[in-house]
Amino acid sequence: xxxxxxxxxxxxxxxxxxxxxxxxxxxxxxxxxxxxxxxxxxxxxxxxxxxxxxxxxxxxxxxxxxxxxxxxxxxxxxxxxxxxxxxxxxxxxxxxxxxxxxxxxxxxxxxxxxxxxxxxxxxxxxxxxxxxxxxxxxxxxxxxxxxxxxxxxxxxxxxxxxxxxxxxxxxxxxxxxxxxxxxxxxxxxxxxxxxxxxxxxxxxxxxxxxxxxxxxxxxxxxxxxxxxxxxxxxxxxxxxxxxxxxxxxxxxxxxxxxxxxxxxxxxxxxxxxxxxxxxxxxxxxxxxxxxxxxxxxxxxxxxxxxxxxxxxxxxxxxxxxxxxxxxxxxxxxxxxxxxxxxxxxxxxxxxxxxxxxxxxxxxxxxxxxxxxxxxxxxxxxxxxxxxxxxxxxxxxxxxxxxxxxxxxxxxxxxxxxxxxxxxxxxxxxxxxxxxxxxxxxxxxxxxxxxxxxxxxxxxxxxxxxxxxxxxxxxxxxxxxxxxxxxxxxxxxxxxxxxxxxxxxxxxxxxxxxxxxxxxxxxxxxxxxxxxxxxxxxxxxxxxxxxxxxxxxxxxxxxxxxxxxxxxxxxxxxxxxxxxxxxxxxxxxxxxxxxxxxxxxxxxxxxxxxxxxxxxxxxxxxxxxxxxxxxxxxxxxxxxxxxxxxxxxxxxxxxxxxxxxxxxxxxxxxxxxxxxxxxxxxxxxxxxxxxxxxxxxxxxxxxxxxxxxxxxxxxxxxxxxxxxxxxxxxxxxxxxxxxxx
Amino acid sequence: xxxxxxxxxxxxxxxxxxxxxxxxxxxxxxxxxxxxxxxxxxxxxxxxxxxxxxxxxxxxxxxxxxxxxxxxxxxxxxxxxxxxxxxxxxxxxxxxxxxxxxxxxxxxxxxxxxxxxxxxxxxxxxxxxxxxxxxxxxxxxxxxxxxxxxxxxxxxxxxxxxxxxxxxxxxxxxxxxxxxxxxxxxxxxxxxxxxxxxxxxxxxxxxxxxxxxxxxxxxxxxxxxxxxxxxxxxxxxxxxxxxx
Numbered sequence: 001x002x003x004x005x006x007x008x009x010x011x012x013x014x015x016x017x018x019x020x021x022x023x024x025x026x027x028x029x030x031x032x033x034x035x036x037x038x039x040x041x042x043x044x045x046x047x048x049x050x051x052x053x054x055x056x057x058x059x060x061x062x063x064x065x066x067x068x069x070x071x072x073x074x075x076x077x078x079x080x081x082x083x084x085x086x087x088x089x090x091x092x093x094x095x096x097x098x099x100x101x102x103x104x105x106x107x108x109x110x111x112x113x114x115x116x117x118x119x120x121x122x123x124x125x126x127x128x129x130x131x132x133x134x135x136x137x138x139x140x141x142x143x144x145x146x147x148x149x150x151x152x153x154x155x156x157x158x159x160x161x162x163x164x165x166x167x168x169x170x171x172x173x174x175x176x177x178x179x180x181x182x183x184x185x186x187x188x189x190x191x192x193x194x195x196x197x198x199x200x201x202x203x204x205x206x207x208x209x210x211x212x213x214x215x216x217x218x219x220x221x222x223x224x225x226x227x228x229x230x231x232x233x234x235x236x237x238x239x240x241x242x243x244x245x246x247x248x249x250x251x252x253x254x255x256x257x258x259x260x261x262x263x264x265x266x267x268x269x270x271x272x273x274x275x276x277x278x279x280x281x282x283x284x285x286x287x288x289x290x291x292x293x294x295x296x297x298x299x300x301x302x303x304x305x306x307x308x309x310x311x312x313x314x315x316x317x318x319x320x321x322x323x324x325x326x327x328x329x330x331x332x333x334x335x336x337x338x339x340x341x342x343x344x345x346x347x348x349x350x351x352x353x354x355x356x357x358x359x360x361x362x363x364x365x366x367x368x369x370x371x372x373x374x375x376x377x378x379x380x381x382x383x384x385x386x387x388x389x390x391x392x393x394x395x396x397x398x399x400x401x402x403x404x405x406x407x408x409x410x411x412x413x414x415x416x417x418x419x420x421x422x423x424x425x426x427x428x429x430x431x432x433x434x435x436x437x438x439x440x441x442x443x444x445x446x447x448x449x450x451x452x453x454x455x456x457x458x459x460x461x462x463x464x465x466x467x468x469x470x471x472x473x474x475x476x477x478x479x480x481x482x483x484x485x486x487x488x489x490x491x492x493x494x495x496x497x498x499x500x501x502x503x504x505x506x507x508x509x510x511x512x513x514x515x516x517x518x519x520x521x522x523x524x525x526x527x528x529x530x531x532x533x534x535x536x537x538x539x540x541x542x543x544x545x546x547x548x549x550x551x552x553x554x555x556x557x558x559x560x561x562x563x564x565x566x567x568x569x570x571x572x573x574x575x576x577x578x579x580x581x582x583x584x585x586x587x588x589x590x591x592x593x594x595x596x597x598x599x600x601x602x603x604x605x606x607x608x609x610x611x612x613x614x615x616x617x618x619x620x621x622x623x624x625x626x627x628x629x630x631x632x633x634x635x636x637x638x639x640x641x642x643x644x645x646x647x648x649x650x651x652x653x654x655x656x657x658x659x660x661x662x663x664x665x666x667x668x669x670x671x672x673x674x675x676x677x678x679x680x681x682x683x684x685x686x687x688x689x690x691x692x693x694x695x696x697x698x699x700x701x702x703x704x705x706x707x708x709x710x711x712x713x714x715x716x717x718x719x720x721x722x723x724x725x726x727x728x729x730x731x732x733x734x735x736x737x738x739x740x
Numbered sequence: 741x742x743x744x745x746x747x748x749x750x751x752x753x754x755x756x757x758x759x760x761x762x763x764x765x766x767x768x769x770x771x772x773x774x775x776x777x778x779x780x781x782x783x784x785x786x787x788x789x790x791x792x793x794x795x796x797x798x799x800x801x802x803x804x805x806x807x808x809x810x811x812x813x814x815x816x817x818x819x820x821x822x823x824x825x826x827x828x829x830x831x832x833x834x835x836x837x838x839x840x841x842x843x844x845x846x847x848x849x850x851x852x853x854x855x856x857x858x859x860x861x862x863x864x865x866x867x868x869x870x871x872x873x874x875x876x877x878x879x880x881x882x883x884x885x886x887x888x889x890x891x892x893x894x895x896x897x898x899x900x901x902x903x904x905x906x907x908x909x910x911x912x913x914x915x916x917x918x919x920x921x922x923x924x925x926x927x928x929x930x931x932x933x934x935x936x937x938x939x940x941x942x943x944x945x946x947x948x949x950x951x952x953x954x955x956x957x958x959x960x961x962x963x964x965x966x967x968x969x970x971x972x973x974x975x976x977x978x979x980x981x982x983x984x
Binding site: 047050073076078079080081082089091092093094095096097098099101102105106107197222224228229231233235236239240244245246255257258260261263265267328489504599600610611612613614615616618619621622624625631632633663664665666667683688722725726727728729730 | 763765766767768769770771772774775776779780785787788789791792794796798801802803804806808809810811813814816817823824835879880881882883884885886887888930934935936937938939970980981982984
């Protein structure tokens with residue numbers, strides 16, 4: 001886009017102008033120079049050189065969809081801030097959101113469509129977009145549509161709409177939506193449970209800001225969980241309440257950064273979350289604790305057969321501790337109980353999730369201030385929003401189909417299954433049996449390396465889109481995503497590629513997607529919202545609304561509007577929580593592995609951004625590499641110390657990581673952050689650290705089909721090597737952090 | 741004992757004494773401020789090996805302190821940036837006057853005057869001055885992310901948090917052009933703007949009504965290493981405790 005004007009041509013131009021006198025403004029002195037010259041004298045009308053222009057858009061660094069304001073100067077994006085008007089994040093933004101400009105200006109981005117000379121060869125040849133699309137069209141034409149699969153991570157709602165309409169029109173199955181971030185935050189289980197218990201498949205929203213007691217089971221809501229900026233904001237308000245700073249209890253085997261800000265950390269054993277919740281419920285009702293104990297008598301049926309002493313034993317807690325927690329909950333004015341991603345990532349995850357949510361029912365917290373709400377989609381429900389992600393069991397079924405040769409063509413968007421799925425699931429091997437694989441990745445990631453064609457998507461700062469907040473704010477909100485800079489390279493938004501494909505295919509596909517461009521589609525979406533009675537800004541015409549929609553960064557209700565969950569699937573029926581099961585025998589694999597999303601890497605998608613690589617982990621202060629957190633007592637027993645490199649062995653595989661003695665973890669559990677261990681994905685990500693997902697057994701919770709990512713046992717073996725981790729804190733009480 | 745900043749002759753020169761209050765009860769250690777600071781101030785990346793030597797250039801870091809032992813263990817977060825001392829130890833030791841005190845209470849660093857003796861870094865009790873061991877590297881096109889309002893520092897010079905002085909100047913100039921005073925909360929350094937929990941508040945300590953002044957008067961307020969007499973411009977609010 002930015003072609004250089006050579007000195008020679010510049011002089012020709014100036015000379016030409018002088019010779020031609022005053023009549024001709026831009027003489028065509030040299031062939032083609034005119035086209036180069038004009039952009040230099042005619043900047044975009046809204047841009048003043050050196051002056052910042054701010055564009056409202058939507059963050060796509062995680063599925064939360066915060067509103068952003070991007071500062072651009074001379075056509076370049078410089079700084080991303082939160083959009084103060086957007087009700088979800090209210091002007092705030094997290095570390096990953098801040099780093100978004102580095103995905104735009106990443107030196108390892110694909111600059112055009114490429115074809116790979118043999119999968120896995122990493123030898124790419126540029127192809128013209130038309131030629132690439134023709135190849136895709138030819139394939140689409142020749143294969144049985146039922147053998148086409150679109151595999152995607154959590155997508156922007158606009159793309160989900162276009163893709164699903166297109167797939168339906170051509171007779172292909174619905175997209176398979178699965179990514180590690182969503183798995184680690186328990187998104188699918190949250191939605192599935194909400195549908196069964198509350199009668200609506202909407203993400204629950206926990207009103208932490210107005211609660212006085214928060215009991216969380218492994219929900220790391222100040223780090224990466226579901227909508228971290230909104231929950232961080234709520235946490236700040238929770239601490240700043242006029243009536244006192246609230247009481248926050250976090251139950252999980254590891255002291256996460258979220259547990260670090262809790263008033264009390266309860267290090268329960270892995271997989272007992274639901275059992276503890278059942279015990280608390282039984283104690284509250286049986287002992288008629290507080291108002292909840294009296295009013296909750298009607299729910300006694302839910303706790304039939306709950307054995308408190310056995311649960312206390314299984315959880316590694318004293319009965320007295322359970323009593324204390326039950327009393328704190330029952331005597332609080334506005335308690336709220338939160339099931340987290342780690343709860344869902346167990347073989348009993350779904351039952352546990354229900355047991356925890358049932359506490360909110362017993363405590364009368366559904367639809368109350370400081371309690372639980374459901375995300376409010378209206379009037380956005382007229383827009384097609386992305387449904388719950390698929391379960392891991394669905395992905396396993398897909399892998400089987402791929403192995404059986406029932407998938408002829410695979411599209412991969414916004415997910416990196418080769419990196420993200422447990423190796424034992426066998427995705428990579430199954431992928432080799434798919435004859436034609438197309439990746440939409442902007443970067444050469446592990447999955448793109450296993451594909452035939454890469455049709456690189458624009459980064460989100462160059463793309464159109466909309467996103468219905470889910471989990472939502474205190475009111476319906478739809479964020480508008482718009483390009484803040486011109487696309488840097490010859491990349492294309494996947495939405496426009498789908499439109500182009502549909503139009504070229506003609507027939508039902510072209511009819512289903514009648515929009516000439518994705519912008520026209522967006523205008524259509526805006527016109528749906530224009531009709532709402534809740535509009536936050538005045539617009540007389542649909543065109544005026546469309547301008548306001550982009551200018552404000554979306555649409556949201558002018559007043560709070562919250563949806564109350566109705567406990568349709570809860571009440572009398574006993575809640576069954578099975579004992580957690582683990583892969584690997586306790587004798588050979590004495591430690592339970594807790595792989596957790598890194599606050600900077602998320603599920604690994606942040607690993608190619610240097611700012612995020614260099615940002616220290618809040619708890620260990622480590623950057624740039626993978627570590628394994630071991631309780632000092634366990635480390636001592638195994639003769640391990642900080643910076644020792646160890647081998648972590650599970651029944652499924654082994655990886656290496658560097659030891660961090662971590663005081664805040666159960667002695668029978670080790671924790672490894674997810675995000676490092678990339679083989680591909682650019683210079684900042686490649687060949688650093690290891691991926692704990694490789695260790696996981698592909699076991700699921702039979703009820704939800706979710707991957708039980710917290711249910712693999714491991715052992716540790718010494719390597720007699722050391723690696724000096726890049727830690728902010730020194731290990732000897734000296735150096736930068738030493739203040740005395 | 742806290743000296744009133746308004747009594748100090750060095751701060752009386754101007755109408756403003758910029759300060760910051762950080763409520764440790766709200767800080768969740770989420771690192772939003774750290775990345776935000778990198779983005780705003782063109783702070784370079786040094787890579788794993790250099791970082792392991794302690795040569796990261798973060799102008800703002802989150803310190804984490806362990807308390808107690810398993811299972812009664814706690815971790816506390818503390819964001820620490822240049823404390824913008826009123827009696828700054830770094831200023832007196834600079835042989836070339838690259839480090840100076842502004843009349844609004846800021847410790848300034850004049851990059852093109854700095855010769856890299858690192859005396860200021862040794863003198864700073866908060867370890868908040870970063871030395872550029874190498875020239876910063878921004879592989880093309882990462883240089884396009886650079887904020888044109890902030891100089892990119894070269895090898896051999898010291899740098900540190902400026903309280904986003906470029907933002908302070910811009911707001912002051914805008915206010916002056918509009919013929920009005922700067923209002924409280926109008927200036928937001930990058931860290932305060934991004935902080936999701938609103939733990940970081942910036943403002944004028946000379947204005948008794950400003951939010952930062954109100955927070956500085958809190959019973960929870962303290963300053964880092966107060967006994968050294970550096971009179972920092974950053975006030976911390978001790979984390980609270982709820983007992984049940």
